[in-house]
Amino acid sequence: MCNKLRHFKLYTSVPIGTAYISFGVESPMFLSPTLVELHIVVYRFDECLFLLDGRFNQLRILFVKTFHILPLQRSIINKERLSNLKHVSLTCKSLICAYDEVIVPHLQRMINLEKLALYFMADYDDIFIDGNNLQKNIISHMPRLNQFIFNIRSMINYDNLNYFPSNEDIRRTFINFKDNQVTSCVDYFPKSKYGQCHIYSCPYALTYYENLTNNFPGGLFNTVQQIELFDERPFEHEFFIKISQSFPFLKELTIINSEQQKSNNENRKYSIINYYHLTKLHLVHVHDDYAEQFLLDTKTYLSNYIQLSIHYDQLQRVTEYFTRNTTRYNCSKVKQLYLYGLSQLPKQYNTYFPYLK
16 A cells, blocks of 8 residues: 555666566555556556556556557456546557557546657458548547547458558548648558558657658658668669658668669669768668668768678678678668678678677
8 A cells, every 4th residue: 555655656767578567467456545656567468457456546648658458358347437537648658459458448448638649550341440440540539639649550451351441541541630730651562461550649759650652741750760671562763762851860771672663774863872870780671682772872871980780791792702892881871780591790701890899
């Protein structure tokens, strides 16, 4: 029993899933009739539900970061309304498969919410999470809600898709949203056999942007420092110009794309792209063209020393066995090198990476 506790924040600087509170299978023997604000990291969302059983009946503000939101595996019967909650934020970085079963019913208990923030990606059934879904399942149950911040990516297996909505179809579902400040991006990946719909309120609130594709609408994302690019269509040089302009404070970039660029021509003069803050570059699952995109000084200028992750065979090919002059400068900016297929760079090539640690 904590009779005077009003604010409790338990956060960590390490990634979600490596440091967290866990209650196991038992309801924790902890309660506070005075707690009004709680920030917590839990491994599973159902552990958070223990805290919503009435033991914190004065709770007004709740921030939850969790690693998993899965179908409930324990008996937690919480159906009472959480009428005192005014501000809730829920973040989950791993793929969830219990949106309808777990997230929706517990949000519907929070009838007096004034501010809600949701950040997650969901494996959904046969239709994307769109404005109609959010209106029906969440907003209509919160008559006092005046600020709804969200970043939701829903994914559907091709076998479950009976209808392939366009981005315009998704955008129309947000016409009646307050201020209509919502961006949507719809993609279909025939080889991977799934579709995805990314919807987010503006301005963008996160420090990362995942599964960014050629359909990226652009814009200015000053808060984002980490992005992951993925597509089954090639990323051309002009696309990377858009990326550098949209993410001026980008520090970490991961590219996943095995498709050859159509515009890769050594005789063409390219606009050189400058990444002013980039310090980590992951090129593990890419076509050689994307290694060239970042290592050729005729395409990219690396302002900072970087950490580079790449396959050794690919690095050999792109640098022409460490003799190519046009890759020499950007390779000289590599301070940490993580090679796949080789534990350590042969010493005879160290001069090509003079600042390598």
